[in-house]
Every structure is written in structure tokens, then in C-alpha cells.
Amino acid sequence: MPTIKTSIIPTHQQFTKVNAPHELDRKAICIFAATGFFLETDTYWKDKKVLPAASENIIDENGFLVESKPWFQWHYSPRDISFETALEEFTALFDQITSEQLKDSKVILPLSGGLDSRTQAVVLAKMKNPVIAYSYSFKGGFSESGIGKKIAKVCGFDFKEFTIDSGYLWPKLEELATINNCYSDFTHPRQMAVLEEFKKMEGVFSLGHWGDVLFDRGAPEGAREEDLLEIIMKKVVKKGGMELAIALWQEWDLNGDFESYLRDRITELLNKITIENPSAKLRAFKSLYWAPRWTSVNLSVFEEAHPVTLPYYDDRMCAFISTVPEEYLADRKLQIAYIKQQNPDLAKITWQEHKPFNLYTFENNKSPNNLPYRIGNKLKREVKNKMGKPYIQRNWELQFLGMENDEKLQEHLFGENIHPFISKPLLAKFYNNFKTVDAIKYSHPLSMLLTLAVWDKSRKNA
Missing domain, CATH: 1.10.8 (Helicase, Ruva Protein; domain 3)
Known part of the structure; x- marks a missing residue:
């Protein structure tokens, strides 16, 4: 019987059969409605499951799951090393993984105003691979492409700028449903708007997904282990999601109540993670259950155009993270130090999360230092609104308004x-x-x- 081994963070959902009635798993669908992703191995059907992350799975000749056991357990085993040593190790590992994944391929690099794609720009600027970078902005929203263009210019990359127009989803709705099999909602994968443009490019995507989770504090400073359930509930349940899930639960006349069911499921999964440090434990939870079932689902949109590579998904990166002291991961310290050390000019470009500040000045993003920018930005939005040109900040605004x-x-x-x-x-x-x-x-x-x-x-x- 074949054995299927899944990665620590799988890039694809791999489905298997289990001995259960072929009927809708309405409880699982309620969680999907509340959070936007299916939890653990859930699917729409009771007799269909997704293979767990970081597991070895024996499948019989009829496609049924016989046995599943983990081959990797998330852990927190911080080594007694200096920050400089951690930075050296991250630099060597990140550069090695990127080089091995891309080899001599042409590279397609999405550039945002954040840090994950900027770290990729750093390493790609050192390599000899031809790179075409791109950014997209919402029509009537913040010009994310402005930051991406500056990064590309410093690195010497070719650059394309895309604008995501209102209503792009509707003519592509059925195509997207086929691509992601309706395992993610439709308003988030804005790359669908430019899929045909992607297909005209040449190369392999280099994507920075999950860097912001691995290289930041998992839980807020001072959080205790007993706080994790509430932190997760607040993080994963979307606005209005609980109300919708409860309404579906009641309409389908399911036993018990939805919120208790969700809390019990999350508590059970948390208890399986044998990590005492709250920050590391929450990062492990996200990597086990959020990344494979939400972040990974829409990678399939990129794959409709070209193969994808993901340096932060690499098993070696996950293993490395488990040995780095939390204080070095918190607040993006390692990524910031990497960019500053390897390419200071990129560090001088605006960090979107802290605009108008950059990686040298972002600690000034607090009152009163940021008041002039905040006031000016608010005035611009108000002027646009008065002119009948609302400032677009969210994907759904392009689809529903x-x-x-x-x-x-x-x-x-x-x-x-x-x-x-x-x-x-x-x-x-x-x-x-x-x-x-x-x-x-x-x-x-x-x-x-x-x-x-x-x-x-x-x-x-x-």
C-alpha cells in the first residue's frame, strides 16, 4: 500500500477517503463559514478528508486512509546563540533554499510594501537569474505598486504594474471555483484579476507566503498559555462570521451550539501541541491548521500560470524556526536585520505597514511623530469621498459595492x-x-x- 508523506506546511490539499457516510459535514461547513477555511482535515463531506500536515499516511488500493502518523512535531528548543549567529544562519539558509528552489530559472517576483517579498528581492538581487517583478494596487486605493517599483529599481529588476479593477471577479467566478474547488472564499485571491497577464510572463514564481508568521512573535507580548484560545478565536473568526455560522447551525438543526463546538475543536488541537512557550505554540497552531487550509489553497491560482516556489514553506526553514529564541523572531527582527545588512538601500524604502517610515525609522510610527502623515492621509480620503471616488482599502469593496x-x-x-x-x-x-x-x-x-x-x-x- 502506498505511503504519502506531507510537508511540514503542505502547498496542496491532498484528499483521501475515510469510512463514513457520504453526506455533507455541516459542522465543518459552519467552521468554514465563520473563519474562511476548513479546520484540520475537514472537507465538505464526512467521507472525504485532507491528509494532515507533516504526516506519513498509508492509503489502500481503493484510496481509503489506513493509518496516519506525524513525522515532524512542532517544538520550541531555543539554542543558546547570539542574535548575530541567528542572523548568519538565517542568511545562509534563506539564500541556499532560494537558490536550490529556483536553480537557473527566470523568476517572477510579486512585490508588496511589506518585508517578506523584500527579503526575496535581497537574495534575488545577489543571484544571476533574470527577474521580472510586479505589484498590484486597487483602483482608487493605496498605490502599493509605488513601493514595489522602488524596490525593483534598486535591485535592477524589470517591473510591471497592475491595477485591480472593480468587478473583476464576476467573469472569472466559475474559473476560480474550478481552481480552488471552493475551499477559500472568492474575494481574497486578487491575482485572478491578472491571471491572463501572468500567463504571458516567463519563469517560476517566488512567493513569500508565511514569512510574516514564522518571523514574528506568535502571541502578543505577555500572553499566557491559557490566553491562547481567546487569541485564536479573535484571530480566526472573521467579523460577522460567528453570526453566520450560528445561523447555519440553527437552520440545519445541529446538536449543541456552534461556538462551544468550535472552542472545543480548537482546544483539542492546542492540547496536541506539546510546547509551553505561548508564542511558539500559537505559531505552531497557525502553521499546522491555518497555512495549509487557507494560505495554501489559493497558491493554485498562481500555478494556473507557472510553477511556484516558497522559501518560507521549506521544511528546513520550519525546523530552523523551532530552534531560534523567540526574542529574535519577535517584531520581525531577523528579517529587518537581514535586509539592512544585505541591501541597505532596500531598507530605506517605505515599509507599508509603517508608512511613511522605513526599516530605519519605523519605530517613530507613533504619536506625535506620525500625526502629520495620518492627518494628511485622512484628508486625502475625505476629499476623494466628497468627489464620489471612495478610497478602496479592501478586496470585497471592488466586488460588492x-x-x-x-x-x-x-x-x-x-x-x-x-x-x-x-x-x-x-x-x-x-x-x-x-x-x-x-x-x-x-x-x-x-x-x-x-x-x-x-x-x-x-x-x-x-
Whole structure:
């Protein structure tokens, strides 16, 4: 019988059969509705599971899971090393992994205003591979491309700038559903807007996913182990997500109550992680259950165009993280030091999270030093709003706001009768709350209901 070994952070969901009824796993779908991702090995169906991260799995000739056991356990084993030694080791490992993954390929590099892609720009500037970098900005939003263009110029990369237009999702909705199989909501993968442009490029994607989790404090400073459940609940349950999940739970007449079920599931998973340090334990939880089931799902969009490489996903990087003292990982210290040491000019470019400050000045991003920028930025947004040009900050605003978007949204939510899976009164309630009560709070429920409606249609047409 074949054995399938999954990576510490898998890039793909690998499905298997289990001995269970072939019926909807409505409890799992409720968690999906609340958080935007399926938890642990859950899928839409009770008899279909995803292979766990960092596991060896024996599958029989009929595709059923016989046995699953971990081959790697997240741990916290900090070594007695200096920060300088940790930086040297990270530099050598990160550069080695990137070089091995890319070999002599042409490289496609997404550039944001953050640190993860900037670390990749550092190492790629030292390599001889041809690089084409790109950034995208929301139409009417912050020009993320402005920072990306500056990074590319310093490194000598070719650069493309993309603008994500309003309503790009609707003509691509069925294609996206096929690509990610409706295991992620549809408003986040903005790369769908430029997928055809990606296909015109040549090379291999180098993606910086998960660097911000591995190389930062896992839990807030001073957090205790008993605080982790509340921290996770606050982090993973989206605005309006709990309300939607409870509504579905009640409509489907499931036993117990949803919030208790979710808390029990998360507590059980936390108890399996044998790490005492709260920050390291929370990072392990995210890497085991969040990265594979949310972050990894939409990697498939990039793969529609070209192969992907992910230096921060590498097993060796995860093993390295488990031995680095938390104080060196907190507040992005290692990444910041790496960029400053290897390419000071890149460190001088604005850090989007702390704009208008850079990696040398970001500690000034507090009152009163940041007041002039904050006031000026607020005035710009107000002027745009008065001119009828709202400042776009979130993906869903491009998909759900405006008359044309509303028509498409209603068409997908109400044009097909998805009862008894989800009733029209429930759909109408959350749609009306989005329109009349609080668009920000109800944007996530609306996005999840759209995802579930498209999934329901696709399974009926299969």
C-alpha cells in the first residue's frame, strides 16, 4: 500500500477517503463559514478528508486512509546563540533554499510594501537569474505598486504594474471555483484579476507566503498559555462570521451550539501541541491548521500560470524556526536585520505597514511623530469621498459595492434556488444586513454565502 508523506506546511490539499457516510459535514461547513477555511482535515463531506500536515499516511488500493502518523512535531528548543549567529544562519539558509528552489530559472517576483517579498528581492538581487517583478494596487486605493517599483529599481529588476479593477471577479467566478474547488472564499485571491497577464510572463514564481508568521512573535507580548484560545478565536473568526455560522447551525438543526463546538475543536488541537512557550505554540497552531487550509489553497491560482516556489514553506526553514529564541523572531527582527545588512538601500524604502517610515525609522510610527502623515492621509480620503471616488482599502469593496456588482451578486445568491442547502430567508437576511446595517461587518458572511452558493451549484452540475 502506498505511503504519502506531507510537508511540514503542505502547498496542496491532498484528499483521501475515510469510512463514513457520504453526506455533507455541516459542522465543518459552519467552521468554514465563520473563519474562511476548513479546520484540520475537514472537507465538505464526512467521507472525504485532507491528509494532515507533516504526516506519513498509508492509503489502500481503493484510496481509503489506513493509518496516519506525524513525522515532524512542532517544538520550541531555543539554542543558546547570539542574535548575530541567528542572523548568519538565517542568511545562509534563506539564500541556499532560494537558490536550490529556483536553480537557473527566470523568476517572477510579486512585490508588496511589506518585508517578506523584500527579503526575496535581497537574495534575488545577489543571484544571476533574470527577474521580472510586479505589484498590484486597487483602483482608487493605496498605490502599493509605488513601493514595489522602488524596490525593483534598486535591485535592477524589470517591473510591471497592475491595477485591480472593480468587478473583476464576476467573469472569472466559475474559473476560480474550478481552481480552488471552493475551499477559500472568492474575494481574497486578487491575482485572478491578472491571471491572463501572468500567463504571458516567463519563469517560476517566488512567493513569500508565511514569512510574516514564522518571523514574528506568535502571541502578543505577555500572553499566557491559557490566553491562547481567546487569541485564536479573535484571530480566526472573521467579523460577522460567528453570526453566520450560528445561523447555519440553527437552520440545519445541529446538536449543541456552534461556538462551544468550535472552542472545543480548537482546544483539542492546542492540547496536541506539546510546547509551553505561548508564542511558539500559537505559531505552531497557525502553521499546522491555518497555512495549509487557507494560505495554501489559493497558491493554485498562481500555478494556473507557472510553477511556484516558497522559501518560507521549506521544511528546513520550519525546523530552523523551532530552534531560534523567540526574542529574535519577535517584531520581525531577523528579517529587518537581514535586509539592512544585505541591501541597505532596500531598507530605506517605505515599509507599508509603517508608512511613511522605513526599516530605519519605523519605530517613530507613533504619536506625535506620525500625526502629520495620518492627518494628511485622512484628508486625502475625505476629499476623494466628497468627489464620489471612495478610497478602496479592501478586496470585497471592488466586488460588492456599486450597482453592477450588486446585480451580479444578487444573480448568484438568488438566481439559483439553493434550498434546502441554504434557505433564501437566511441569504436575504445577511444580504440586507450588508446593504443596510454594516457593510464591513457583513462583507465576510456575504462572501462566504457566495462561495457556498457557487459550490452548491457546481456539485449539482458535476
